[in-house]
Amino acid sequence: MTTQESLAQAVAEGRAGERLWLYATYHCNLACSYCLTESHPRIVDRRTLSRETMLEAVAEAKALGFTCVGITGGEVFMLADFAETLRRITEMLPTVALTNATHVTERLLRRLEPLAGLDAALQISLDSDRPERNDALRGPQNFAKVVHAIPRLLERGIQVRIATTVADQSEEELERLCELHRRLGVPDEHHVVRAVVRRGRAELDGMGVELGADDVLPELTLTADGAFMHPFAPTVRNGRTDLDLLVSRQIAPLEAPVRRFLAIAAEQPVGDDVRRSIR
Ligand code: SF4
8 A cells, every 4th residue: 555545544443644844943023821831932942943844844745645734833923925825835735833923023913924815824822811921821911912913913814713722711711712713703613712732731730631642643844853653742841852742753754653653553443433522
């Protein structure tokens, strides 16, 4: 069976996803309390994927049958040329890029304008409708910057999703947050809510929910450290990347980690009734 056929079969059986994830960098301008990757402004080892590495990986992924891309970190816009990189990736496959949206200046908005009309979305973190509650988790002025950025992105035709990480928010607080994102122009189907995953720094701090073996759909995830089983795998604690869910150190050519990934995913349970608690 070819790699393309094996991937298609794994996707059809619900053992693997058809999205390729890229950890663009572990560098970030924020230092959120629950950050799974210990990202922060003064991080020494930024573990950045070059533009060429990301473009080549996505081109290969498309040829192998992956149908979409997710880009995360760290903060993707810490990379000076990320707007251009995102456009070029999106011209190959539909892409969602996760961002804290604190860099959305007029200059960046102009650089993002070519994304309008393309199948690209920015997934922006927002954890509460109350500035002080949100900023306690994510840093000073975060709420104000995000609420300022979202309508400006939407005005320019750029798709926006909101991602909420649940720590101790009440049902009422989450409902108020939904009212807020609707007012900002983001519909319910573009609001992602998930728990803090107990890995990396969150595990050291005893935060979040334990990750069971079947809780996350395997989705091949590339970092500067290697390829991993899913985007919650390459977490960091005490400055070191967790390697328990490493697929391979090799990330190029992409077919090599894909084959190893599919061999591991072959052990995943099959069927529509497999419960994946974290997305
Ligand atoms: S959670 Fe996201 S925004 Fe916060 S420090 Fe980590 S990478 Fe940066």
